[in-house]
Amino acid sequence: ADLYCVFGNPIHHSKSPVIHAMFAKQTGQAMDYQTNLAPLDGFAASVQQFIEIGGKGANVTVPFKLEAFALAQKLSARAAMAGAVNTLIFSAGEIIGDNTDGIGLVRDITHNASKPIHGRRVLLLGAGGAARGALLPLLEERPASLTIANRTLSKAVELVEMAKKSAMRSDCEIEAKTWEQLDGSFDLIVNATSASLQSEVPPIPSSIFSASSLAYDMMYADTQTRFNLYAQQCGAQTRDGLGMLIEQAAEAFFIWRGVRPETAPIFAHFRPVEG
Ligand code: ATR
Numbered sequence: 001a002d003l004y005c006v007f008g009n010p011i012h013h014s015k016s017p018v019i020h021a022m023f024a025k026q027t028g029q030a031m032d033y034q035t036n037l038a039p040l041d042g043f044a045a046s047v048q049q050f051i052e053i054g055g056k057g058a059n060v061t062v063p064f065k066l067e068a069f070a071l072a073q074k075l076s077a078r079a080a081m082a083g084a085v086n087t088l089i090f091s092a093g094e095i096i097g098d099n100t101d102g103i104g105l106v107r108d109i110t111h112n113a114s115k116p117i118h119g120r121r122v123l124l125l126g127a128g129g130a131a132r133g134a135l136l137p138l139l140e141e142r143p144a145s146l147t148i149a150n151r152t153l154s155k156a157v158e159l160v161e162m163a164k165k166s167a168m169r170s171d172c173e174i175e176a177k178t179w180e181q182l183d184g185s186f187d188l189i190v191n192a193t194s195a196s197l198q199s200e201v202p203p204i205p206s207s208i209f210s211a212s213s214l215a216y217d218m219m220y221a222d223t224q225t226r227f228n229l230y231a232q233q234c235g236a237q238t239r240d241g242l243g244m245l246i247e248q249a250a251e252a253f254f255i256w257r258g259v260r261p262e263t264a265p266i267f268a269h270f271r272p273v274e275g
Contacts, residue, residue: 002029003054004256005036007046007068008061012037015270016059019249022269023261031257043067051090057256058088059249065129072097081166082133087252098255101130102137104248105190105218105241110141112243112267115188115214117141123186124148125202126193127155130218134192135163145173147186151193151202153178179203185210189236191217191227201230209234217241242270 006016012035020033036058038046043064050058060068068085069075076098079085085097109115122143124131127150138146146163150156156176163174179202186208195202196219209215215231220240228238246263254260 001032002056004031004033004057005050005055006059006061007036007038007043007064009038009040009063011035014061015245016249019246019266020253022266023250023253026265027259027261029257029259038064044071047071055090057090059252060086060088068097071095078102078136081136084129084133086248087255089255099133100248100251101133103251105134105244106137106141107247108243109188109214109216113214113239117143117188119144120187122146123189123208125189125191125204126150127159128194131192132159134190135159136166139163139166139172143172147175147177149177149179149182182208186213189213189215196225196227199226201226206234209236211235213237214239218244220245243267
């Protein structure tokens with residue numbers, strides 16, 4: 001079987017081995033996918049060791065996505081735009097870096113939640129790594145507008161500048177705002193802040209949500225996230241990042257194996273009631 005792994009620290013809670021084992025079984029691919037706990041100061045050495053024992057590819061999670069970006073000798077356009085790498089391909093002595101997080105988010109919204117992004121008003125909350133990774137894939141859907149709001153406005157402005165330089169902007173209106181400057185409702189609100197980790201919700205006005213809005217928290221948990229609870233109270237539909245996790249894995253699997261796995265059975269495995 002071909003060898004793959006996910007690098008992270010900590011890594012024991014990772015769902016990736018289960019997801020990829022299910023993909024491999026479903027598609028009949030001979031793959032062995034393990035967790036790989038890299039020391040905080042030893043990511044590059046861990047990757048090198050993994051290549052030496054015959055590793056064909058790897059996923060990268062917290063806190064190594066920036067180091068993986070630096071380590072890669074070649075980058076996909078979306079990884080270059082994201083400034084981070086979550087998928088590595090080891091091929092012909094070369095380390096190639098890609099980023100499937102943003103496309104995973106977009107596919108979960110458009111395919112699984114059946115919510116088009118094309119022509120819609122999109123609000124991205126946050127301007128850190130997670131938001132940056134979502135930028136190009138969101139723009140590729142050609143929304144009517146993209147608003148980036150962040151606690152630190154200057155970081156939102158930087159992302160807006162980056163978005164405006166991309167070839168994807170077409171006639172999409174792109175702007176940066178503070179929480180206080182937000183007004184009017186949005187069709188899609190993506191929470192890419194790490195506020196949920198501290199059980200906090202950014203101070204966003206309830207008026208950004210309507211009954212037809214989809215609030216999407218990139219985080220996921222066994223219970224509704226704080227952000228999604230708030231969005232639900234404001235009347236919006238909600239979805240969390242489990243689907244994004246599964247879809248980013250499916251895209252990585254496709255890159256490595258050339259076969260696109262079905263993601264619905266994996267979703268049903270983790271969320272048997274909701275499907
Ligand atoms: P990640 O890789 O998860 O995106 P990051 O790059 O550190 O992590 O970015 C964290 C994002 O969450 C930033 O947009 C941050 O806002 P600032 O740019 O102002 O720091 C945002 N964030 C973190 N904690 C927050 C909180 N309690 N309330 C609102 N925004 C928060």
